[in-house]
Amino acid sequence: MIGKYLPLLASSLRRKRLRTFFTVASILIAFLLYGLAASLQFALKSGVDVAGADRLLTMHKVSFTQLLPASYENRIKAVDGVVAVSPQTWFGAWFQDERNQFPTFPSDPEAYLRIYPEIKLTEEEKVAWFADRTGALVGRAIADLYGWKVGDQVPLRSAIWRRLDGSDTWGITVRAIYDLPDGGDTRQIVLHQDYFEEAKQQAKGLIGWYVIKIADVNQTQTVSRQIDAMFANSPAETKTSSERAMAQSFVNQVGNIGAILSAIVGAVFFTMLLVTANTMAQSVRERTNELGVLKTLGFSNSGVLGMVLAESVLVTVLGGLLGMFLAWWIGVQFGPTLGQYLPGFRVPPDALIKSVLYMLALGVVAGALPAWQAMRLRIVEALRRD
Amino acid sequence: MNATAAETAQPIVRIRDLVKDYRRGAEVVRVLDGLSLDIKQGDFVALMGPSGSGKSTLLNLIGGLDRPTSGSLEVEGLRVDQLSEGSLGRWRADHVGFIFQMYNLLPVLTAERNVELPLLLTNLNREQRMTRVAAALKLVGLEHRAKHRPRELSGGQEQRVGIARAIVTDPTLLLCDEPTGDLDRKSGDEILTLLEALNDEYGKTIIMVTHDPHAAERSHRVIHLDKGMLGEGAA
Numbered sequence: 001m002i003g004k005y006l007p008l009l010a011s012s013l014r015r016k017r018l019r020t021f022f023t024v025a026s027i028l029i030a031f032l033l034y035g036l037a038a039s040l041q042f043a044l045k046s047g048v049d050v051a052g053a054d055r056l057l058t059m060h061k062v063s064f065t066q067l068l069p070a071s072y073e074n075r076i077k078a079v080d081g082v083v084a085v086s087p088q089t090w091f092g093a094w095f096q097d098e099r100n101q102f103p104t105f106p107s108d109p110e111a112y113l114r115i116y117p118e119i120k121l122t123e124e125e126k127v128a129w130f131a132d133r134t135g136a137l138v139g140r141a142i143a144d145l146y147g148w149k150v151g152d153q154v155p156l157r158s159a160i161w162r163r164l165d166g167s168d169t170w171g172i173t174v175r176a177i178y179d180l181p182d183g184g185d186t187r188q189i190v191l192h193q194d195y196f197e198e199a200k201q202q203a204k205g206l207i208g209w210y211v212i213k214i215a216d217v218n219q220t221q222t223v224s225r226q227i228d229a230m231f232a233n234s235p236a237e238t239k240t241s242s243e244r245a246m247a248q249s250f251v252n253q254v255g256n257i258g259a260i261l262s263a264i265v266g267a268v269f270f271t272m273l274l275v276t277a278n279t280m281a282q283s284v285r286e287r288t289n290e291l292g293v294l295k296t297l298g299f300s301n302s303g304v305l306g307m308v309l310a311e312s313v314l315v316t317v318l319g320g321l322l323g324m325f326l327a328w329w330i331g332v333q334f335g336p337t338l339g340q341y342l343p344g345f346r347v348p349p350d351a352l353i354k355s356v357l358y359m360l361a362l363g364v365v366a367g368a369l370p371a372w373q374a375m376r377l378r379i380v381e382a383l384r385r386d
Numbered sequence: 387m388n389a390t391a392a393e394t395a396q397p398i399v400r401i402r403d404l405v406k407d408y409r410r411g412a413e414v415v416r417v418l419d420g421l422s423l424d425i426k427q428g429d430f431v432a433l434m435g436p437s438g439s440g441k442s443t444l445l446n447l448i449g450g451l452d453r454p455t456s457g458s459l460e461v462e463g464l465r466v467d468q469l470s471e472g473s474l475g476r477w478r479a480d481h482v483g484f485i486f487q488m489y490n491l492l493p494v495l496t497a498e499r500n501v502e503l504p505l506l507l508t509n510l511n512r513e514q515r516m517t518r519v520a521a522a523l524k525l526v527g528l529e530h531r532a533k534h535r536p537r538e539l540s541g542g543q544e545q546r547v548g549i550a551r552a553i554v555t556d557p558t559l560l561l562c563d564e565p566t567g568d569l570d571r572k573s574g575d576e577i578l579t580l581l582e583a584l585n586d587e588y589g590k591t592i593i594m595v596t597h598d599p600h601a602a603e604r605s606h607r608v609i610h611l612d613k614g615m616l617g618e619g620a621a
Contacts (some may be wrong), residue, residue: 004506004515013492293490297480297504297551300472310480379451383490 009311012283023279025361027319028326030265030272031355035327037261038351043344044258055115056225057246059209060105061237067206068236070197079226081219082212086111087193089208090160092159093170095146102142104189106196107211109137117211118181125150125176130178133195135175139186142179150174157187162201167360185344215220252384269362276366280312286371291374293381305375312367313360320359324352394590396589398559399425399448404457406443406614417443420457427558430507430585430592432602435611441595442563448480449561450474462558479507483552483590487564489544491536491551498523498532499549508555519609520552526580534573542573549580553590560584563596566601 013020028208058076058077060066067089076085086108093104109130113119121129121137128150129135136156138148148154152174162168172191180186197204214223224240231238299307324347331346402483417440425431433441446452450466456535459467462481469477491500498519500508507513524530526546536544545565552560566574578601584590585606594605602608610617 007499008495008503008506011499015494159565289490290492293486293492294503295475296449296478296484298475298507300475303507343598380446383451383486 005307005310009314011308012311013284013314016235019279019282022316023276024319024322026275026354027272027316028323030327031323031359032270033268033323034265034355034358035231035324035347036330037258037265037333038354039327039345039347040261041258042346044350051383053242053244054214055218055243056212056214056220056224056227056240057209057243058212058238058240062227063241064209066236067203067208068210068238070205070207072210072231072236072238073207076210076212076227079223080225081214081216083215084111084114084213085213086115087207087209088211089193089196091161091189091196092349093189094157095154096161098157098159101159101314102187102189104191105208106191106193108193109190110138111191112211115211118184118240121178123177129175130171131157132175133192134172135177136172137178137190137298138174138180139188141179141181141186143174143281148174148177150177161196163199164201166201183347212240213252235368269358273362273366276312276316276362277369279315280308280367280370281373283311284308284374288338288382289378291377292379293383295377297380301375304377305371308374309364312371313363315365316366317356317359320355320362324355328352354376396427397424398429398462399423399593400458400460401448402458403449404444404459405455405476405524406440406447406452407455416449416562417614419455421611421614421616423609423616425591425593428585428591430582430591430604430606431594432605433595433609433611434597434599434602434608436549439611440614441611445561445593445595448559449484450478476507479504479555481557481559483555483557485545485548485552485560485562485565487567489536489541489548489568489569491544496533496535497528497539497547497550500536500547501554504555505552508621517551519552522554523547525553526550540573542576543571545569545573545577546580549577549584553584553588558591560590560592562592564595564597566596566598571600574598574601 049086058068058072060068073085073087076082088105088107091104091106092101094101114127119137127138136154142148146154154174155173156170156172158170159166161170162172170191172189177188192208212223212227214220220242224242227240228238294304294307295301329349333347401421401423404418404423405416417438421440421444424505433444435441443452447454448461448463448466450469454467457467458465464477466474466477471515472598474568491497495503496609500517501519502515502524505518508515510518518528520532523532526549528543528546531539531543531547536547539547545568549565560581565581566577569577581592581594582604585592592605594601596602
């Protein structure tokens, strides 16, 4: 039914091609910005979603860049409610080019897999990884990115840690490749803590932080307080909190960027509203005579109102869909590159649905006043105008 | 239908004591002043008169484009002046074809799309619509120009497209506002010949506003208007 009016609508857009092009391009940019901002927020938030509530992180009270004594491990293990403890240290790994960085942590392999049971790898590979001190557990995304296979020797470089011989190259062997459920982020490498401790040149006996699995999620506060109390008034006091709380706190810090982006996108949308409304108002003014002719031929007032609104919505939907497509394409195309900084950078499905609602709303609101004016147009007056 | 047949036919338009006032600021201007008139089915009437005599206003009122201040206006027995805005639109679409001096075609649409416009308001499917469009364009001799836009046509051809658009819904009444006013003599004659054919062969009742005595000669009856009052003469 509506289809028969489409040529009429499309021809209205072709009337001033350059103006239509610029309006559509402006809306495209607005929705591209919205899509990218939504992708960024999704990437920041996805870390919180996968963080376990039953995992605690114990780090230096001053800053997570300050190291903790490796001797804390056994004392933490002795705390009631603690199931497993693994030390972790930021390795600063890169491969081939210093820009190719990815999260890499020396850890206790067995404890690590107990703490992160969602990690999926074959039994055979698990045994092989446990048995090889230079072996590494590599995430599927990293392995795919560089074409690594189990058994490959890889010269991993560290931006922070040097070996006893002064070299920053750490020869590792890919012993296992892991996956995560629901396409979780697998851009990570886990090394043997023992190998790292023995081979590193500096900071002997020190580690970055501890990852702890507790038996009961409801005991998070109690266990955290107990651990921190143990090391109070020591040279290396600790601060313990749940992994989820840490991730949330990180997101909250960078969350302001998200808020700023949202404000910018909001301002851009508002500007687009004015631009589109102006375009529609101009278009209706130029076509006063034609609208009068349509009414003369029998088009009803509500029909003319609907036509102007539909034209406005067509412009915003066209620009909006192109913008969202471009944002989606950027996510697909550059997601792997951005992945080491922003894993999960892509337009989330809820943002796609919201964007369609925004396109419709923008079109209706921008077209409302011109459509109302077109509806109220008196035929005799409209026909007098050229 | 010839002039004699029209004389014996029933009135298709019956106007009684028609008054139309316009407001210009604080001033009220009476454009039609108690006009009464009958126009019979199948007639071809020319409305003549000086500028501001009210001929275009009368045409607009008969076509339901405007409303009278008082009086009654019946077309085919229907009190047009009493119809609601929505009903008036539907009535226009079904019963009246409009032909304008400046053709008033939509410049972005091809000739056939322009002619199709009134049919978009019907329940006809695309194929049925295009069949009717082709028939209307053939009747005005422009079937070979169906895909051309108005700017690619001469003035006379544009007016023919305007006529095709006016007749595509097969209305009983054709209202023409200076249909030859923007054309040279030759093209104007062709348009008048076409209107005559529509009147004679297809029985359309035609009311034509014109300044041109030559155009008025082609009608069956000339109605003179002056200061909103009636004065009549035969063509």
